[in-house]
Amino acid sequence: MAAPTAAESRAAALGAVSAKWLAAGLSTARADRQAAAEAARLAYRSAGLPEPRHVVWFASPLAGARAAALLTGRRDLPGAAPDPAEEAIAAQLRGQGCPPVIGSAGASVRAAVRTAPWAAARAEAHDLLGPDGWAGLWAACGADVWRLVNDRIATPLRTHLRGELPVHARAVLLDAVGGQHDAGWLAAFDAAAPVPGAPPAAAGGTPAAGPVFTAGPVAAAWVSAAGSGGADAASGSASGIGAGPVGAGSGLGVGPGGAAPVFSAGPVGAVWANLGAGEAALHAVQRLAGLAGVARSSSWWWPYANVAILTDRPDTLHRDNIGRLHAADAPALHYSDGYALHAWRGMPIPSDLVDRLAHLTYRQIADERNAELRRVMLEHFGYDRYLREAGAHKVAQDECGILWRLNFADDEPLTMVEVINSTPEPDGTSRVYWLRVPPQTRTAREGVAWTFGLTEEEYRPLIQT
Incomplete structure (x- = not known):
């Protein structure tokens, strides 16, 4: 059998990154809570923030949102009738050593933990590859994952959550980080991860405590750009990037002592190294390692100054042949605490409609007035x-x-x-x-x-x- 061409090697390597993150985005495996909690703390440190005093867990995004509403004060006005759901959340918080004090979460730090690092990483990758190169990387690694995970699962879930939460509590959805549902853009940045040996950088350029990046499946996929097409790569054009040997490894690695999972070295990191950028390259992408670690083992989460609220992945996921949430006689998405979303070909439907479908006339x-349900x-x-x-x-x-x-x-x-x-x-x-x-x-x-x-x-x- 003939050896694969450069283009075939590159496509296979980038496809492997995409497949890895699609699997993470669709995973229903039991969460590794310890690893995810450590990764959340790393995300705080990488953003230059103190670690949260408490890291608490809930079984579903709905329960996590209710906990966020309680701890931030986005709840019923004083004097309202007791809410059994809120009382259950308070009991779970106490059981995890976190006093359920209204307003004790502190300010949301989502912008520092998620938004700013994402923007910085994209800017660095964009500067390296140029508009066409970044678009090509996104098309190869991120676009399909984003469509299948964010568009077809996270967006209907958000719609359903808004309907389940009281009006006063819906604002906490703006504080949430997607966890596994951020798999699309994490896939693209994984392919742009730096070369092995460059320690994650904290705010201000100081290396943060934590794991280093490990060699992954696409570590040298574009390395020839620095030798034969380095000028194109340095100027931001992807046209001169070729494919070298595919590196060893398998996706997110672990740091010393089994610390939180991090990005593997991607093709962009190899280009940086061969252009002489060395360990200073792509520090912004390195600072996403904590977010990537949380995404590998949990669902939505809420980062606040004093408390990080993490939630488990679903235990059941049903989709149709084009990836939309779909199940005829069961929840399409189900969590271990019983929270569920019923859907028909991507559209959330009331749970009682599932029972009615079997006996329709x-x-x-x-007589159905809702045109979509009809x-x-x-x-x-x-x-x-x-x-x-x-x-x-x-x-x-x-x-x-x-x-x-x-x-x-x-x-x-x-x-x-x-x-x-x-x-x-x-x-x-x-x-x-x-x-x-x-x-x-x-x-x-x-x-x-x-x-x-x-x-x-x-x-x-x-x-x-």
């Missing part, structure tokens, strides 16, 4: 069955099929083409398919053409399959 669907019910019930039972109107029929339409009072009409597969099944029958088409469709041919991105006049199939 077309009348219940017709669409979920329609997909589960089956469009063909609904059209039959609800009395849809036949609009047109031609050699391509039959066009059906059913009007709703508060939504666009349900318009579908019934088509028959011209290739018989093994038993001699022909399968019927239903294609949803735009409401303004006038003929079955026009509807079928639309599914191919064509006009009715352009649709001239030579063979029907």
Whole structure:
């Protein structure tokens, strides 16, 4: 077998970084609480902050948000009826040695722990690679992970959390750090991690206590840029970056004595070293090691001056074939304390709808006032069955099929083409398919053409399959 080309080696190395962080973002494994807590403390130190007096744990982001609301004072006004959920949170805080004193968390330090280090790391990587190089790195390592983790899991979760929290407590969601759901941008910075041996730098450039970076799978992937294309690399262009031998290692390593996990050395770090930047290079990326360590073993977390509130990863995650939260008869996302999110093809749905789906009638669907929920019910019930039972109107029929339409009072009409597969099944029958088409469709041919991105006049199939 021929040796892989430079481009193939580079793509494989960057793909490995992306896959590692996608796995972290989707993980339902039990958290390593000790490692995550140490990583959180490292994140504080790397930001130049004192470590929090307390690091406390809760089983879900909802419980973590409730704890943040209690400790920051974002809670019911004095004199309100006791909140059993808040009392349970207070009991858990006491059990972990953290007095549940209202307002005792101190100010949010999210900007110092997460926002500022992220911006500094991006600026350094951007300066090294230039706009095109940074865009290429993001496309190779971060974009897909961000889409599958942040867009399709974290965003629906945030929407659901807002609905679960009292209005006065929702502001704490602005204080949260994503943990494992920050996997997309952490993947890109992992690929930009510095060379081995450069200690993490604290604010002001002083090396912080903690682990050093270890050699990872892409340590030398772009090293040839410094030899043959160093001028391009130094000027910020990615065009001259080639691929050298793939380094040993496997993702986040551990520092001396088994300290918190950190980034592996990525391709950008190798370029810096060969350009003579040495251990001074990419200190901003190094300061993300604590955030990366938390993300490898926990879900959302809240950094405050006096308290860091960490939460466990989910114990159940169900997705459809394109990565959206989805489950027909169970929570799509579930945490060990019972907090759960039900979803149908990415859209959060009420938990009671799951039970109703198994016993739907077309009348219940017709009576549903929420158009989005009605669409979920329609997909589960089956469009063909609904059209039959609800009395849809036949609009047109031609050699391509039959066009059906059913009007709703508060939504666009349900318009579908019934088509028959011209290739018989093994038993001699022909399968019927239903294609949803735009409401303004006038003929079955026009509807079928639309599914191919064509006009009715352009649709001239030579063979029907």
